[in-house]
Amino acid sequence: MKKHLLLFFALITFAFAKAQNYKTVTYFANDTLKLEMDVFVPKGKSKEKLPLVVHVHGGGFSGGERSSDRDFTKKAAEQGFVAANITYTLYMKGKSFSCDGKLPEKIKAIQIAANQLQQAVIYFLKNESTYNIDPAKVFISGSSAGAETVLHAAFLDSKMMSMYSESLPANFKYAGVISGAGAIMDLNLITPKNLVPVLFFHGSCDTIVPYATAAHHYCPPNSPGWLMLFGSYSIYNHIIGLKGNTKLVTYCGGGHEYSAELFHNDPLQIIDFMKGALKNEKQQSHTIVATGKECQKYAEYEFCK
Known part of the structure; x- marks a missing residue:
């Protein structure tokens, strides 16, 4: 009886994995760390090299799972992208990421996640022929903490932030970035030289990751965890000023609950943006x-009234 049950559960597990149509691989390992990701590959063979999107889940660098946004990566694969959801070190687990936290710890959490994301991209570049990937067509995406990760991975000096022996090629540049309720520590990190297409979506009344420019969690300046952040609206306007390609979707009155909105409910909008970026289309909107919601604590923006 026990053997029959074990066989039954094994078959169920196999059928489930096959239905999900992904393969779990280890993208980085050393003596103390093993990091995995789930990879979706388009069905059928393509004569042309494929674009890639690597996705980072949210969770305040202390929680969350790579499975949370699989619907997006599965849809991306259906649309011709190799797509992956990564696991990364949740450095803030058991620590405070709010106003009573420690600023250096917050910065380190972002640095670790951004470095590990880059190791996932390096894995794909090293296995370019296996996955039939075009290195010039690599996108990174994320929600909340994942969005902060991808923005810093794209625009922070990779040599300065490097934590591992292997680095991205010196001339490497992402094809684009997808940021759901993300922010960056310094707008000056984004320059005409490193500018890439970016799609943002964010609730205008987000009290965790600021929609515009404010302290993380709107912490008072005397807080040990005080960290100024430039959110989607501020980055969008900065990129417009640089005459770059960017789109912003604002959920008026919405809070942090909209951080994964497009990943869950309108992934085709993201995929259309990525396809437009690959065609070098000028995208500014x-x-x-x-x-139907209103800001309870902070002033609403004029265009939302």
Whole structure:
């Protein structure tokens, strides 16, 4: 009886994995660390090299799972992308990432995640022929903490932030970035030289990751965890000023609950943006979405009224 049950559960597990149509691989390992990711590959063979999108889940660098946004990566694979959801070190687990936390710890959490994301990209570049990937067509995406990760991975000096022996090629540049309720520590990190297409979506009343420019969690300046952040609206306007390609979707009155909105409910909008970026289409737009909610604590933006 026990053997029959074990066989039954094994078959169920196999059928589930096959239905999900992904393969779990180890993208980085050393003496103390093993990091995995789930990789979706388009069905059928393509004569042309494929674009890649590597996704980072949210969770405040203390929680979350790579399985949370698999619907997006599965849809991306259906649309011709190799797509992966990565696991990364949750450095803030058991620590505070809010106002009572420690600023150096917050910065280190972002640095670790961004470095590990880059190791996942390096894995794909080293296995370019296996996955039939075009190194010039690599996108990174994330929500919340994942969005902070991808923004810093794209725009922070990779040599300065490097934590591992292997680095991205000196001339490497991402094809684009997808940021759901993300922010960056310094707008000056984004320059005409490193500019890439970016799609943002964010709730205008987010009290965790600021929609515009404010302290993380809106912490008072005397907090040990005080960290100024430039959110989606500020980065969008900065990129517009640099005449770059960017789109912003604003959920008026929405909070941090919209951090994965497009990944879960409109992945085709993201995929269309990535396809446009691959065609070098000029993309500059700001879409206003009414949520029926109002800001309870902070002033609403004029375009939301």
